[in-house]
Amino acid sequence: MPLPRIFFGNYDVKLERPLTLVNKGYTADMVIPETVNGQKPFITGGLLKGxxxxxxxxxxxxxxxxTGAEHTINRRRFDIEMHIVHRNRRYSDVTEALNHPDGIAVLGVMFKVKERPNRIFPGLKKLFGVLPNVVDYNSASELPGSITLGQLLGDLNTREYYTYKGSLTTPQCNEAVTWTVFSNPLPISYADASKLWQLLDSNGNFIGNNYREVQRRNNRPVFYRTSKNYIYG
Ligand SMILES: [Zn+2]
Structure with a gap:
């Protein structure tokens, strides 16, 4: 039985403004507001129940x-990894969700730096466009215009992914996360990637290499979904 694909709800509906990107000192972070329909984008499918x-x-x-992606795919580390953090609707907020093994689902999207990317994605362009405004720790900047959350996925092939149950990659590392990591990277220009490399932490040092060392699998199963009709082996 193949795993179901990931289903994206309200990912194609515009998000309420303002959309604010913040330099947290260890990453660039944006809180995802409700959509203009008053609902939040959500996911289901894959290994997720609900x-x-x-x-x-x-x-x-x-x-x-x-390179700085957090996950390696066939021992290869891509340049950048974007995480979209989701909370199980059963729990009232992220803090509460972290106490439950089915509390959090994170989507991982890889980026590969290209000299001349053959595709440009409007949503990502807006987000990366404000990165130069958040070079300093604790600075914030509002994205111009409006975007859907789906626009941050570009033309990603979401039918091919790895998925497993694991932990948060930040301290405490609660065993509360179902990871879904898409195996095909999106292209990104060197110019856009350098906007991340310029960000500074609270001491004025470059933030880079803000990924956790690869962890032992400890026999936990990792599933791979492919969009091919069948595979041999
Ligand atoms: Zn992360």
Missing amino acids: EYVAEGIHFHWGSPVS
Whole structure:
């Protein structure tokens, strides 16, 4: 039985403004508001039981000389990884959800730096466009115009992904997260990637390499979904 694909609810509805990107000192983070319909974007499908409401988005990256995605795919680390954090609708907020093994679902999207990307994605362009305004710790900047959450996925092939139950990659590392990591990267220009590399922490140092070391699997199963009709082996 193949895993179902991920279903995206309200990912195609515009988000309420303001949309504010914040330099948190360890990442660039944006809280995801309700859509203009008064609902939140959500996901279900994959390994998920029930609906998971989008709460926030942040990034992991390396430096001009190192790749910084958090997950490796076939031992390969892409340049940047975007995380969209979702909370199980059963729980009232993220803090509460973190106390439950089915509390949190994170989508991981990889980016690969290209000299000349052949595609440009309007939503991501707006988000990366304000990164130069949040170079300093605790600074914030509002995205111009409006976007849907789905626009931050570009033309990602969401039918191919790895998924497993694991933990948060930040301290405490609660075993509360179902990870879904899309295996195909989106292209990003060197110019846009450098906007992340420029961000500073509270000491004025570059934030880069804000990913956690790869963890042992401890026999936890990792599932792979492919959009091919069948596979041998
Ligand atoms: Zn993350």
